[in-house]
Amino acid sequence: MNTNGRTPSASTPLGAELDRRQTIYDAMVHLIYLKGYNGAPLRAVAESIGIRMPSLYHHFASKEDLLLEIMSRTMNDLTESVSTAINECGSDEPEHRLRAAILAHVAFHAERREEAFVADSELRALDADNRALIASLRDKYEELFAQVLRDGRSKGIFINLDERLALNALLGMCSQVSVWYRSGGRLTIDDVSKGYSDLFLSGVLSPH
Amino acid sequence: MNTNGRTPSASTPLGAELDRRQTIYDAMVHLIYLKGYNGAPLRAVAESIGIRMPSLYHHFASKEDLLLEIMSRTMNDLTESVSTAINECGSDEPEHRLRAAILAHVAFHAERREEAFVADSELRALDADNRALIASLRDKYEELFAQVLRDGRSKGIFINLDERLALNALLGMCSQVSVWYRSGGRLTIDDVSKGYSDLFLSGVLSPH
DNA sequence: GTCTATATCTCGATAGAC
């Protein structure tokens, strides 16, 4: 008997399978976002989508495999989004490229805030091998910003600040958007991404 | 000065009791920092300080009580530190007061990074009542920065940025210090706190 | 693909001896 009120589609098994995987993925993201990986029981994930817990194992090999997919997919999508934004901003000037990168990073952390938050906070839940894998994706991602910052500094466009410090300040500030942003709230994604890039580029002091 | 606001006495049983409480507190902080509240078993906390798990219950009523003490003590100490820094900076100018607040916030998040990280990330592990209690402490803390930002904006010293956005950007940037800072590393606390306050006040663009 | 039933383990917490 079907207890979840859905209509199973008998015609496209592959499509249905991908839909189911995505439904599980989304439910898992949401619960980890709310309670953390270790506070998100698979029973609750299953219940939230109207199936029983053992059924999840038809779609995923283990709980950690599911977390790994969330983190790797998110990191890859984020990297592609920011990389594209930098390359297609139509400028070689570090200021414009940095602004484009910040806009893309902030937009991603607002639009896909739960995934981004999980990717940023659950490294510690992975075992050593998987942790190293995601850490390398993160390093590759951060290098996108590091290159822009280096370029701007060597051209004298940016001040002579320690690169690692500037990178940590920037990413720390922009990634926190996934913690507090609410879609439909007072601030739009454009408000936030423009405000953040203005702030990082020019600071809070009025020109004088 | 001791960090828990109590008056320790060296040779009495009460002093020994406080030492033991502090040892448990520190071990719990460290394990939650590494693995999160739900990934930090009390058995491991006890083992790390050479006692058995049930002995912990002589010092704390429950696991959540221990977390609550960590978060409330940390928030109170942080608030006092930043509040004192603002009031004793010897200036009424918003720029100087903001700089003093940032220096104190960053220093705290570097010196007591594990406690600060736990206080910033484990709100979700508390039940509704305790969560509301810590959230109110956090609101009170953030108001310290909000007042300085408001004051600076109304005086025309700061640019006309949305207050909540600026506050989130600032605290997000500065609180992340607890994630990456390593004492004894390449950057001193002074390097970080000065670099961060310069960045937030003036941005990364070179003056032109 | 989903189910029921279950194995195995670990968790927080308590009881009571010393």
Add this chain to the structure above:
DNA sequence: GTCTATCGAGATATAGAC
């Protein structure tokens, strides 16, 4: 104040029917 022993709940994961 710490110990051993234990309880009951809930976790991930597996087996096998349908």
